Amino acid sequence: MEKLMLLGDEALAQGALDAGISGFYGYPGTPSTEIIEYVQKSRQAEAANVHRTWSSNEKTATEAAIGMSYAGKRTMVTMKHVGLNVAADPFMNSAMTGAHGGLLITVADDPSMHSSQNEQDSRYYGHFAMMPVLEPSNQQECYDMAFYGFELSEKYHIPVLIRLTTRLSHSRSGVQRRDPLAQNALQKPDDLFQFMLLPAIARKKYKNLIKMQADFEQESLNSPFNSFSLQASDTSKGIITTGLAYNYLREVFGHDPIPYPVLKICQYPLPMEQIHSMYDKCDSLYIFEEGMPIVEEMIKGANFKGTKPIHGRLDGTLQRDGELNPNIVAKALELSDTYGKDIPEIVTGRPPALCVGCPHADSYLALNEAVKEYGRGHVFSDIGCYTLGFMPPYNAINSCVDMGASITMAKGAADSGLFPAIAVIGDSTFTHSGLTGLMDCLYDNSNVVIVILDNSTTGMTGGQDYTAFGKLEEICLGLGVEKEHIRTFVPFKKNFEEAVQIYKEEIAYEGVSVVIPKRECVQTLKRKHKMEA
Amino acid sequence: MKKDIILAGVGGQGILTIATILGHAALSRGWQLKQAEVHGMSQRGGDVQSHLRLSDSEIWSDLIPMGQADMIFSVEPMEALRYLPYLHSDGWIITNSTPFKNIPNYPPEEEVYNQIKAIKNHILFDADSIAVEIKARRSMNIVVLGAAIDKLGFSSQEIENSIKAIFARKGDTVVEANLRALKAGIDISS
Secondary structure (H helix, E strand, O other): OOEEEEEHHHHHHHHHHHOOOOEEEEOOOOOOOHHHHHHHHOHHHHHOOOEOOOOOOHHHHHHHHHHHHHOOOOEEEEEEHHHHHHOHHHHHHHHHHOOOOOEEEEEEEOOOOOOOOOOOOHHHHHHHHOOOEEOOOOHHHHHHHHHHHHHHHHHHOOOEEEEEEHHHHOEEEEEEOOOOOOOOOOOOOOOOOOOOOOHHHHHHHHHHHHHHHHHHHHHHHOOOOOEEEOOOOOOOOEEEEEOOHHHHHHHHHOOOOOOOOEEEEOEEOOOHHHHHHHHHHOOOEEEEEOOOOHHHHHHHOOOOOOOOOEEOOOOOOOOOOOOOOHHHHHHHOOOOOOOOOOOOOOOOOOOOOOOOOOHHHHHHHHHHHHHHHHOOOOEEOOOOHHHHHHOOOOOOOOOOOOOOHHHHHHHHHHHOOOOOEEEEEEHHHHHHHOHHHHHHHHHHOOOEEEEEEEOOOEOOOOOEOOOOOOOHHHHHHHHOOOHHHEEEEOOOHHHHHHHHHHHHHHHHOOOEEEEEEEOOOHHHHHHHHHHHO | OEEEEEEEEEOOOOHHHHHHHHHHHHHHOOOEEEEEOOOOHHHOOOEEEEEEEEEOOOOOOOOOOOOOEEEEEEOOHHHHHOOHHHEEEEEEEEEEOOOOOOOOOOOOHHHHHHHHHOOOEEEEEOHHHHHHHOOOHHHHHHHHHHHHHHHHOOOHHHHHHHHHHHHHHHOHHHHHHHHHHHHHHHHHHO
């Protein structure tokens, strides 16, 4: 089979395609987006009729994947780390129902918050749900883990969490393909109680999940992706790496052999037996993990005989936050480190900004004018390109918490008497998590103005489509917003006066108003023109 | 043999194209590569960088260790300076001199140039003007590439082949413009 140059995201997607997957579900989110984008461009996926359209949000995506697994087929759901919060309900319960067809839940974490509002570590969720977790260390492992993950999932009838991190998701390298497997045939579960979590059944299923933990640990001990050797010239240190931290360890030793015992962990639950034997043999342990110190916490909580030092992020041997790199690992091991020159002081930050010609810019300039008389602090916003409206010269918004929170925070503030209370949310974000918040506002007739910035795409992640495309006004109308308080305009400079007037009128109206500035994203427009040219 | 290159610029300036060309040339030699890219928020006009690692033996880390880059390849002068902690003491800075000013507090250009000139091995030149001169306005990044390939140990023939392979589907006019840009860049460095 051929060798391909693939991003980590793409390698996992290609692996799943070759491993006989029948459907991908997901909502775009950096750094996970490229998995489904790759599948959407794949001729192989098209020929095999693999499901590959976007879902409304991570929760609906996860539930659809559980349904596909119910029907006996292999499936994967993809999301970024904070998306797993949205999908937490089906995720946690999928460990209870278990899988029928192989079910992979792929979550891409973003340590250092390159494009996220926090750096939560999805391995905690895996531990929480008592589910096996796979964490590839390179692109080839991404590919191979799709095969392995489906096997593991179908062997134990359990969903498997695949945890990626930004540096692997968005790094490219050579990947060797294997012969593809056929898809599973449609087949209902043998046990029709399997997906029925009534308390009496759930209690039995939970006992079974607990019982399987020993099997899962045995799988980790034998995993082809973990490696362990106590054969070493120097046992003053024992080194444990997780995921791609292993690469940084190999990098800092270059062509020299590593003198210490090393345990490479890419599959969880932790292989505790190996960790115990390393602790017994070595004078100290060093733990390098990309993300939060979950392994370090678990090892420190283990029942070791003795008080040998365990070094990691918790004792300050490594920085507590942010992603790792070879220099951090070298310093922690007191190896010689290299550094170029400091960045000259004249170099200034260049934060991301709204594109030249972005429709959001015109929407914000008009909004600023309309709320000028009330001062700052009245505009709740959300997650998307338009969050950049916080930056100068706009300084237009005052919050960014989670998907959909603009509407509900505006409601809570309005309920407290804040006037005006304005929500600014993107069209795709509104589709993801805005509808239910709008219904709350309507139920109470809260005094809010909800601005749905319609650029007709999911912009921040690079321009994906979304499920409510072209239907925003009808949806608002259908949910019960009064027709005369659903207002639209085209955000261009020439329409500034009209826009200000609309905002002002709807601020003056006591009740729920929706304002929809509608103009296509300049990036997707540019791409269309290029394709036509 | 290894080449570690930091590619720098502002979102949308085409540094990933450079990574694709160099990667293609390296693979044609039977080398391995790892290339860490920046996707997401920073692509909206923020500073972007890519770590491109090429080697005839196994590459472990996706990130280049600080102090070990053989080259900072930049299509924007201030962005070249942002990655100085990565540059090896014998490494090269090859950069376009045309600033990309999408921020209000861009430093005086002369100060930026002086900092670049303070690095032992540097090539600082106006690749935008050259691209316009040779009627390949959109190939500024390839002009900079031309100035860099000799320092990276690639022959012009290798890079030409890669440009032809990568731009083939865009038609002869685009291929020709990029080959002109490459040659113009090579002339600068020789």
